[in-house]
Amino acid sequence: MKMTMKDIAKEANVSTATVSHVINGTKHISEEKQNKIMEVIRKYNYIPNSTAKNLRKQSTKTAGLIVSSFPDSFVTGMVYGAEKRAREMGYNLLLINTNENSSYEKETINLLHAQMVDGIILAPTSSGASYLNSFTDDNFPIVLVNRDDPSVKNVPKVTGDNYQTGFDATTHLLKHGYKKIGIIYAVANVSTTVNRIEGYKDALKKYHVPFDDSFIEQGHATVEGGAEAVKSLLNREKDISALFILNDLMTIGAISKIKELSLRIPKDIALMGFGDFASANIIDPPVTNIVLPPETIGKTAFDVLLSKINNPEYNKHIELPPTLITRKSCGC
Amino acid sequence: MKMTMKDIAKEANVSTATVSHVINGTKHISEEKQNKIMEVIRKYNYIPNSTAKNLRKQSTKTAGLIVSSFPDSFVTGMVYGAEKRAREMGYNLLLINTNENSSYEKETINLLHAQMVDGIILAPTSSGASYLNSFTDDNFPIVLVNRDDPSVKNVPKVTGDNYQTGFDATTHLLKHGYKKIGIIYAVANVSTTVNRIEGYKDALKKYHVPFDDSFIEQGHATVEGGAEAVKSLLNREKDISALFILNDLMTIGAISKIKELSLRIPKDIALMGFGDFASANIIDPPVTNIVLPPETIGKTAFDVLLSKINNPEYNKHIELPPTLITRKSCGC
DNA sequence: GTGAAAGCGCTAACAC
DNA sequence: GTGTTAGCGCTTTCAC
Numbered sequence: 033m034k035m036t037m038k039d040i041a042k043e044a045n046v047s048t049a050t051v052s053h054v055i056n057g058t059k060h061i062s063e064e065k066q067n068k069i070m071e072v073i074r075k076y077n078y079i080p081n082s083t084a085k086n087l088r089k090q091s092t093k094t095a096g097l098i099v100s101s102f103p104d105s106f107v108t109g110m111v112y113g114a115e116k117r118a119r120e121m122g123y124n125l126l127l128i129n130t131n132e133n134s135s136y137e138k139e140t141i142n143l144l145h146a147q148m149v150d151g152i153i154l155a156p157t158s159s160g161a162s163y164l165n166s167f168t169d170d171n172f173p174i175v176l177v178n179r180d181d182p183s184v185k186n187v188p189k190v191t192g193d194n195y196q197t198g199f200d201a202t203t204h205l206l207k208h209g210y211k212k213i214g215i216i217y218a219v220a221n222v223s224t225t226v227n228r229i230e231g232y233k234d235a236l237k238k239y240h241v242p243f244d245d246s247f248i249e250q251g252h253a254t255v256e257g258g259a260e261a262v263k264s265l266l267n268r269e270k271d272i273s274a275l276f277i278l279n280d281l282m283t284i285g286a287i288s289k290i291k292e293l294s295l296r297i298p299k300d301i302a303l304m305g306f307g308d309f310a311s312a313n314i315i316d317p318p319v320t321n322i323v324l325p326p327e328t329i330g331k332t333a334f335d336v337l338l339s340k341i342n343n344p345e346y347n348k349h350i351e352l353p354p355t356l357i358t359r360k361s362c363g364c
Numbered sequence: 365m366k367m368t369m370k371d372i373a374k375e376a377n378v379s380t381a382t383v384s385h386v387i388n389g390t391k392h393i394s395e396e397k398q399n400k401i402m403e404v405i406r407k408y409n410y411i412p413n414s415t416a417k418n419l420r421k422q423s424t425k426t427a428g429l430i431v432s433s434f435p436d437s438f439v440t441g442m443v444y445g446a447e448k449r450a451r452e453m454g455y456n457l458l459l460i461n462t463n464e465n466s467s468y469e470k471e472t473i474n475l476l477h478a479q480m481v482d483g484i485i486l487a488p489t490s491s492g493a494s495y496l497n498s499f500t501d502d503n504f505p506i507v508l509v510n511r512d513d514p515s516v517k518n519v520p521k522v523t524g525d526n527y528q529t530g531f532d533a534t535t536h537l538l539k540h541g542y543k544k545i546g547i548i549y550a551v552a553n554v555s556t557t558v559n560r561i562e563g564y565k566d567a568l569k570k571y572h573v574p575f576d577d578s579f580i581e582q583g584h585a586t587v588e589g590g591a592e593a594v595k596s597l598l599n600r601e602k603d604i605s606a607l608f609i610l611n612d613l614m615t616i617g618a619i620s621k622i623k624e625l626s627l628r629i630p631k632d633i634a635l636m637g638f639g640d641f642a643s644a645n646i647i648d649p650p651v652t653n654i655v656l657p658p659e660t661i662g663k664t665a666f667d668v669l670l671s672k673i674n675n676p677e678y679n680k681h682i683e684l685p686p687t688l689i690t691r692k693s694c695g696c
Numbered sequence: 697g698t699g700a701a702a703g704c705g706c707t708a709a710c711a712c
Numbered sequence: 713g714t715g716t717t718a719g720c721g722c723t724t725t726c727a728c
Contacts, residue, residue, distance in 0.1 A: 047699040079478040083419045084721030103444045108435040127459040146411040288646045311643035314620045379715045416705030
């Protein structure tokens with residue numbers, strides 16, 4: 033049978049107030065009653081009903097984590113970091129995957145806003161998140177993660193430094209002498225993609241290499257998508273000598289296609305991937321990647337959410353730097 | 365300002381009951397009042413407080429998904445399948461990762477049991493889950509996923525057929541003529557490992573190959589762990605001619621180590637991996653894997669949870685069959 | 697130190 | 713067709 037605090041109180045011959053106080057340590061209760069109450073609690077294995085507690089306290093100690101592309105290895109890492117941190121801090125995490133579906137995203141936020149959650153960590157879809165302003169204006173704690181959206185005001189953000197990522201990756205390729213550098217990306221109109229391309233452009237500019245937007249190709253964020261993107265890009269631009277690929281699955285697909293085309297890496301075409309997938313080192317040749325720390329981003333996002341919950345004025349933008357892991361595919 | 369149903373009722377000159385009925389469609393309300401109410405609701409962008417609703421209805425429309433090793437690609441796939449299905453069915457998912465920590469698992473289940481969740485999908489740790497019986501006896505809906513634990517009664521289960529996985533993988537290697545087949549695994553005392561090894565033994569028996577338990581090696585479920593396990597196994601058993609590796613990251617580590625040892629795959633040592641990782645096809649040689657469908661397992665687990673919620677007597681064990689993806693590493 | 701009781705925001709039985 | 717109201721299980725103010 034399901035026990036309530038009332039039942040416990042009755043059996044211990046005290047009031048519910050007293051029971052509540054010993055459970056939460058909110059007031060000093062005589063040792064005698066305390067012992068008696070704990071005994072009854074243990075006897076029935078009683079656990080207070082969180083729903084009732086939540087209603088009363090207007091807080092659920094759970095946060096929403098809304099991502100838009102799962103399972104992508106980067107996103108998975110973020111989820112891991114956030115979940116771990118949440119747990120450490122006594123929170124639970126509601127995981128929602130919107131699959132880049134913006135109207136589902138809105139719906140979800142509305143739902144979670146209705147008290148199910150103390151705050152939300154959101155990796156927005158590509159459709160823009162300015163509708164969030166009605167929530168943030170209301171001081172509902174939201175933090176933007178991974179993807180930035182400048183149109184949302186009054187939110188803290190945790191992202192990787194995608195501009196620097198694009199800049200460093202491109203510079204590295206440029207230093208190896210490659211000038212015709214293609215880019216393959218998956219999701220348009222998100223800061224991760226846009227900023228990396230900005231960095232790419234600026235690196236080209238610095239090296240006086242003209243920018244050509246037909247060197248940029250979009251594809252699906254899958255192995256097959258990467259293969260197809262390479263094919264269509266190389267078909268159009270035959271003298272591309274290096275590739276910067278913004279997604280790990282696509283990198284794998286790209287390598288597959290390049291080998292199929294009997295092109296040699298890096299001799300005929302050099303390769304720079306994004307995100308450090310496990311097999312990067314045993315592929316022939318080992319693939320050079322530029323990485324952003326997904327787990328740290330997730331963990332930090334949760335910390336930032338907590339800051340925002342405790343201080344509505346907290347609106348920092350934390351940007352984590354990239355790391356270049358050089359192996360052979362870039363010509364190193 | 366935060367609106368309540370009472371506020372809406374007052375502004376629309378009706379009772380809260382009427383508001384509730386138009387929101388939930390639980391009774392027929394005159395079109396006139398209905399319109400008025402909807403208008404007020406929209407005006408304030410009102411959303412009913414779920415906590416209050418949950419308390420009243422004794423149901424939260426959220427389920428707990430407790431996994432013990434995240435982010436492992438198999439687990440990630442399961443999470444994806446379950447989350448997707450939950451969403452389709454109007455449920456939310458609370459994701460918890462116990463990191464193989466059994467006492468944290470217990471704690472979590474206690475917590476979630478206290479009304480935060482309508483049921484739980486659990487991939488138990490290796491420490492045994494018989495303590496669950498106190499919950500399942502109470503008809504709290506729990507489904508075991510991925511890892512089976514026969515000591516838990518009155519639960520439905522969704523797993524891969526791990527016995528068949530071990531049997532088929534081993535048989536395939538045997539048919540290629542390999543007799544000295546090593547096994548590398550990560551987690552001891554879980555059905556996934558134990559049953560695959562059972563299948564391995566039975567396959568050996570069928571081919572009249574003696575079983576030798578020093579052919580079995582444990583390691584960490586990481587790239588490095590796989591490398592080390594291969595090293596120590598090959599050090600001990602020099603005439604091993606094939607390897608069955610139960611975890612994808614370990615497979616990658618193993619390949620790395622084998623190449624480092626200047627051994628050729630499959631000539632010197634054949635390889636059978638588990639789980640179809642993206643790069644399997646572009647590694648040299650492409651690696652043969654036996655796979656169980658993580659996404660289907662996750663999706664099915666959620667369906668089964670729903671069945672269990674609706675029918676406390678539902679206790680089926682659904683076992684999904686493996687698929688062999690033959691490439692080159694096995695000698696094919 | 698302890699208890700009575702109000703009230704969090706909703707649903708649903710019941711009355712009209 | 714609509715309103716009144718009890719009550720879900722807890723926390724917390726206020727008396728004592």
